[in-house]
Amino acid sequence: NAGVTQTPKFQVLKTGQSMTLQCAQDMNHEYMSWYRQDPGMGLRLIHYSVGAGITDQGEVPNGYNVSRSTTEDFPLRLLSAAPSQTSVYFCASSYAGPGNTGELFFGEGSRLTVL
Amino acid sequence: GQQLNQSPQSMFIQEGEDVSMNCTSSSIFNTWLWYKQDPGEGPVLLIALYKAGELTSNGRLTAQFGITRKDSFLNISASIPSDVGIYFCAGHSSAGSARQLTFGSGTQLTVLP
Numbered sequence: 001n002a003g004v005t006q007t008p009k010f011q012v013l014k015t016g017q018s019m020t021l022q023c024a025q026d027m028n029h030e031y032m033s034w035y036r037q038d039p040g041m042g043l044r045l046i047h048y049s050v051g052a053g054i055t056d057q058g059e060v061p062n063g064y065n066v067s068r069s070t071t072e073d074f075p076l077r078l079l080s081a082a083p084s085q086t087s088v089y090f091c092a093s094s095y096a097g098p099g100n101t102g103e104l105f106f107g108e109g110s111r112l113t114v115l
Numbered sequence: 116g117q118q119l120n121q122s123p124q125s126m127f128i129q130e131g132e133d134v135s136m137n138c139t140s141s142s143i144f145n146t147w148l149w150y151k152q153d154p155g156e157g158p159v160l161l162i163a164l165y166k167a168g169e170l171t172s173n174g175r176l177t178a179q180f181g182i183t184r185k186d187s188f189l190n191i192s193a194s195i196p197s198d199v200g201i202y203f204c205a206g207h208s209s210a211g212s213a214r215q216l217t218f219g220s221g222t223q224l225t226v227l228p
Contacts, residue, residue, distance in 0.1 A: 092157075102207030106159070109155075
């Protein structure tokens with residue numbers, strides 16, 4: 001019953017530090033994505049992937065990198081953290097084949113604070 | 116890009132009252148989805164709507180896909196304390212590469228005993 005697993009759940013960084021948020025799903029979903037959640041702004045798409053080896057930018061991609069070497073994993077990298085990247089990050093996945101409805105399955109979130 | 120306007124931003128209601136929230140869009144969507152986020156958790160799907168005009172119920176929840184395909188509403192009847200959380204609408208468009216969902220800004224619901 002793992003679904004979408006994110007690590008770490010909490011992280012504090014100093015400005016300029018780098019880190020990777022991990023995301024893994026065990027549902028064999030082709031589509032995976034990263035969102036950030038900020039007060040009053042809902043969920044904004046950072047990057048997404050429609051399959052292994054394929055990634056694309058979402059609404060707010062600057063400052064973040066992603067890769068998709070396997071179907072299961074979709075890590076999000078912050079190369080040089082900035083205070084504006086303080087947020088709660090959610091990884092989500094969905095079935096992307098014929099008849100897909102867009103329903104996303106979310107992880108529990110990773111709360112990042114950049115000092 | 117596509118934008119969703121969700122209202123109200125927050126609601127404080129008495130237990131047992133009914134709740135209504137809605138979303139409007141500048142673009143047409145093929146699917147409307149309503150999610151709920153409990154504190155400290157990720158959003159979980161409540162209801163999905165696939166056709167214009169569709170009215171769907173899930174227990175005390177009722178949602179409708181607007182005829183114009185640019186709006187949707189969610190009603191919660193006879194609210195209970197566990198209804199507390201943030202409710203998000205989301206639209207899905209299959210146009211081009213826009214397979215991703217566009218989310219509203221959320222409605223924070225507080226249920227007072």
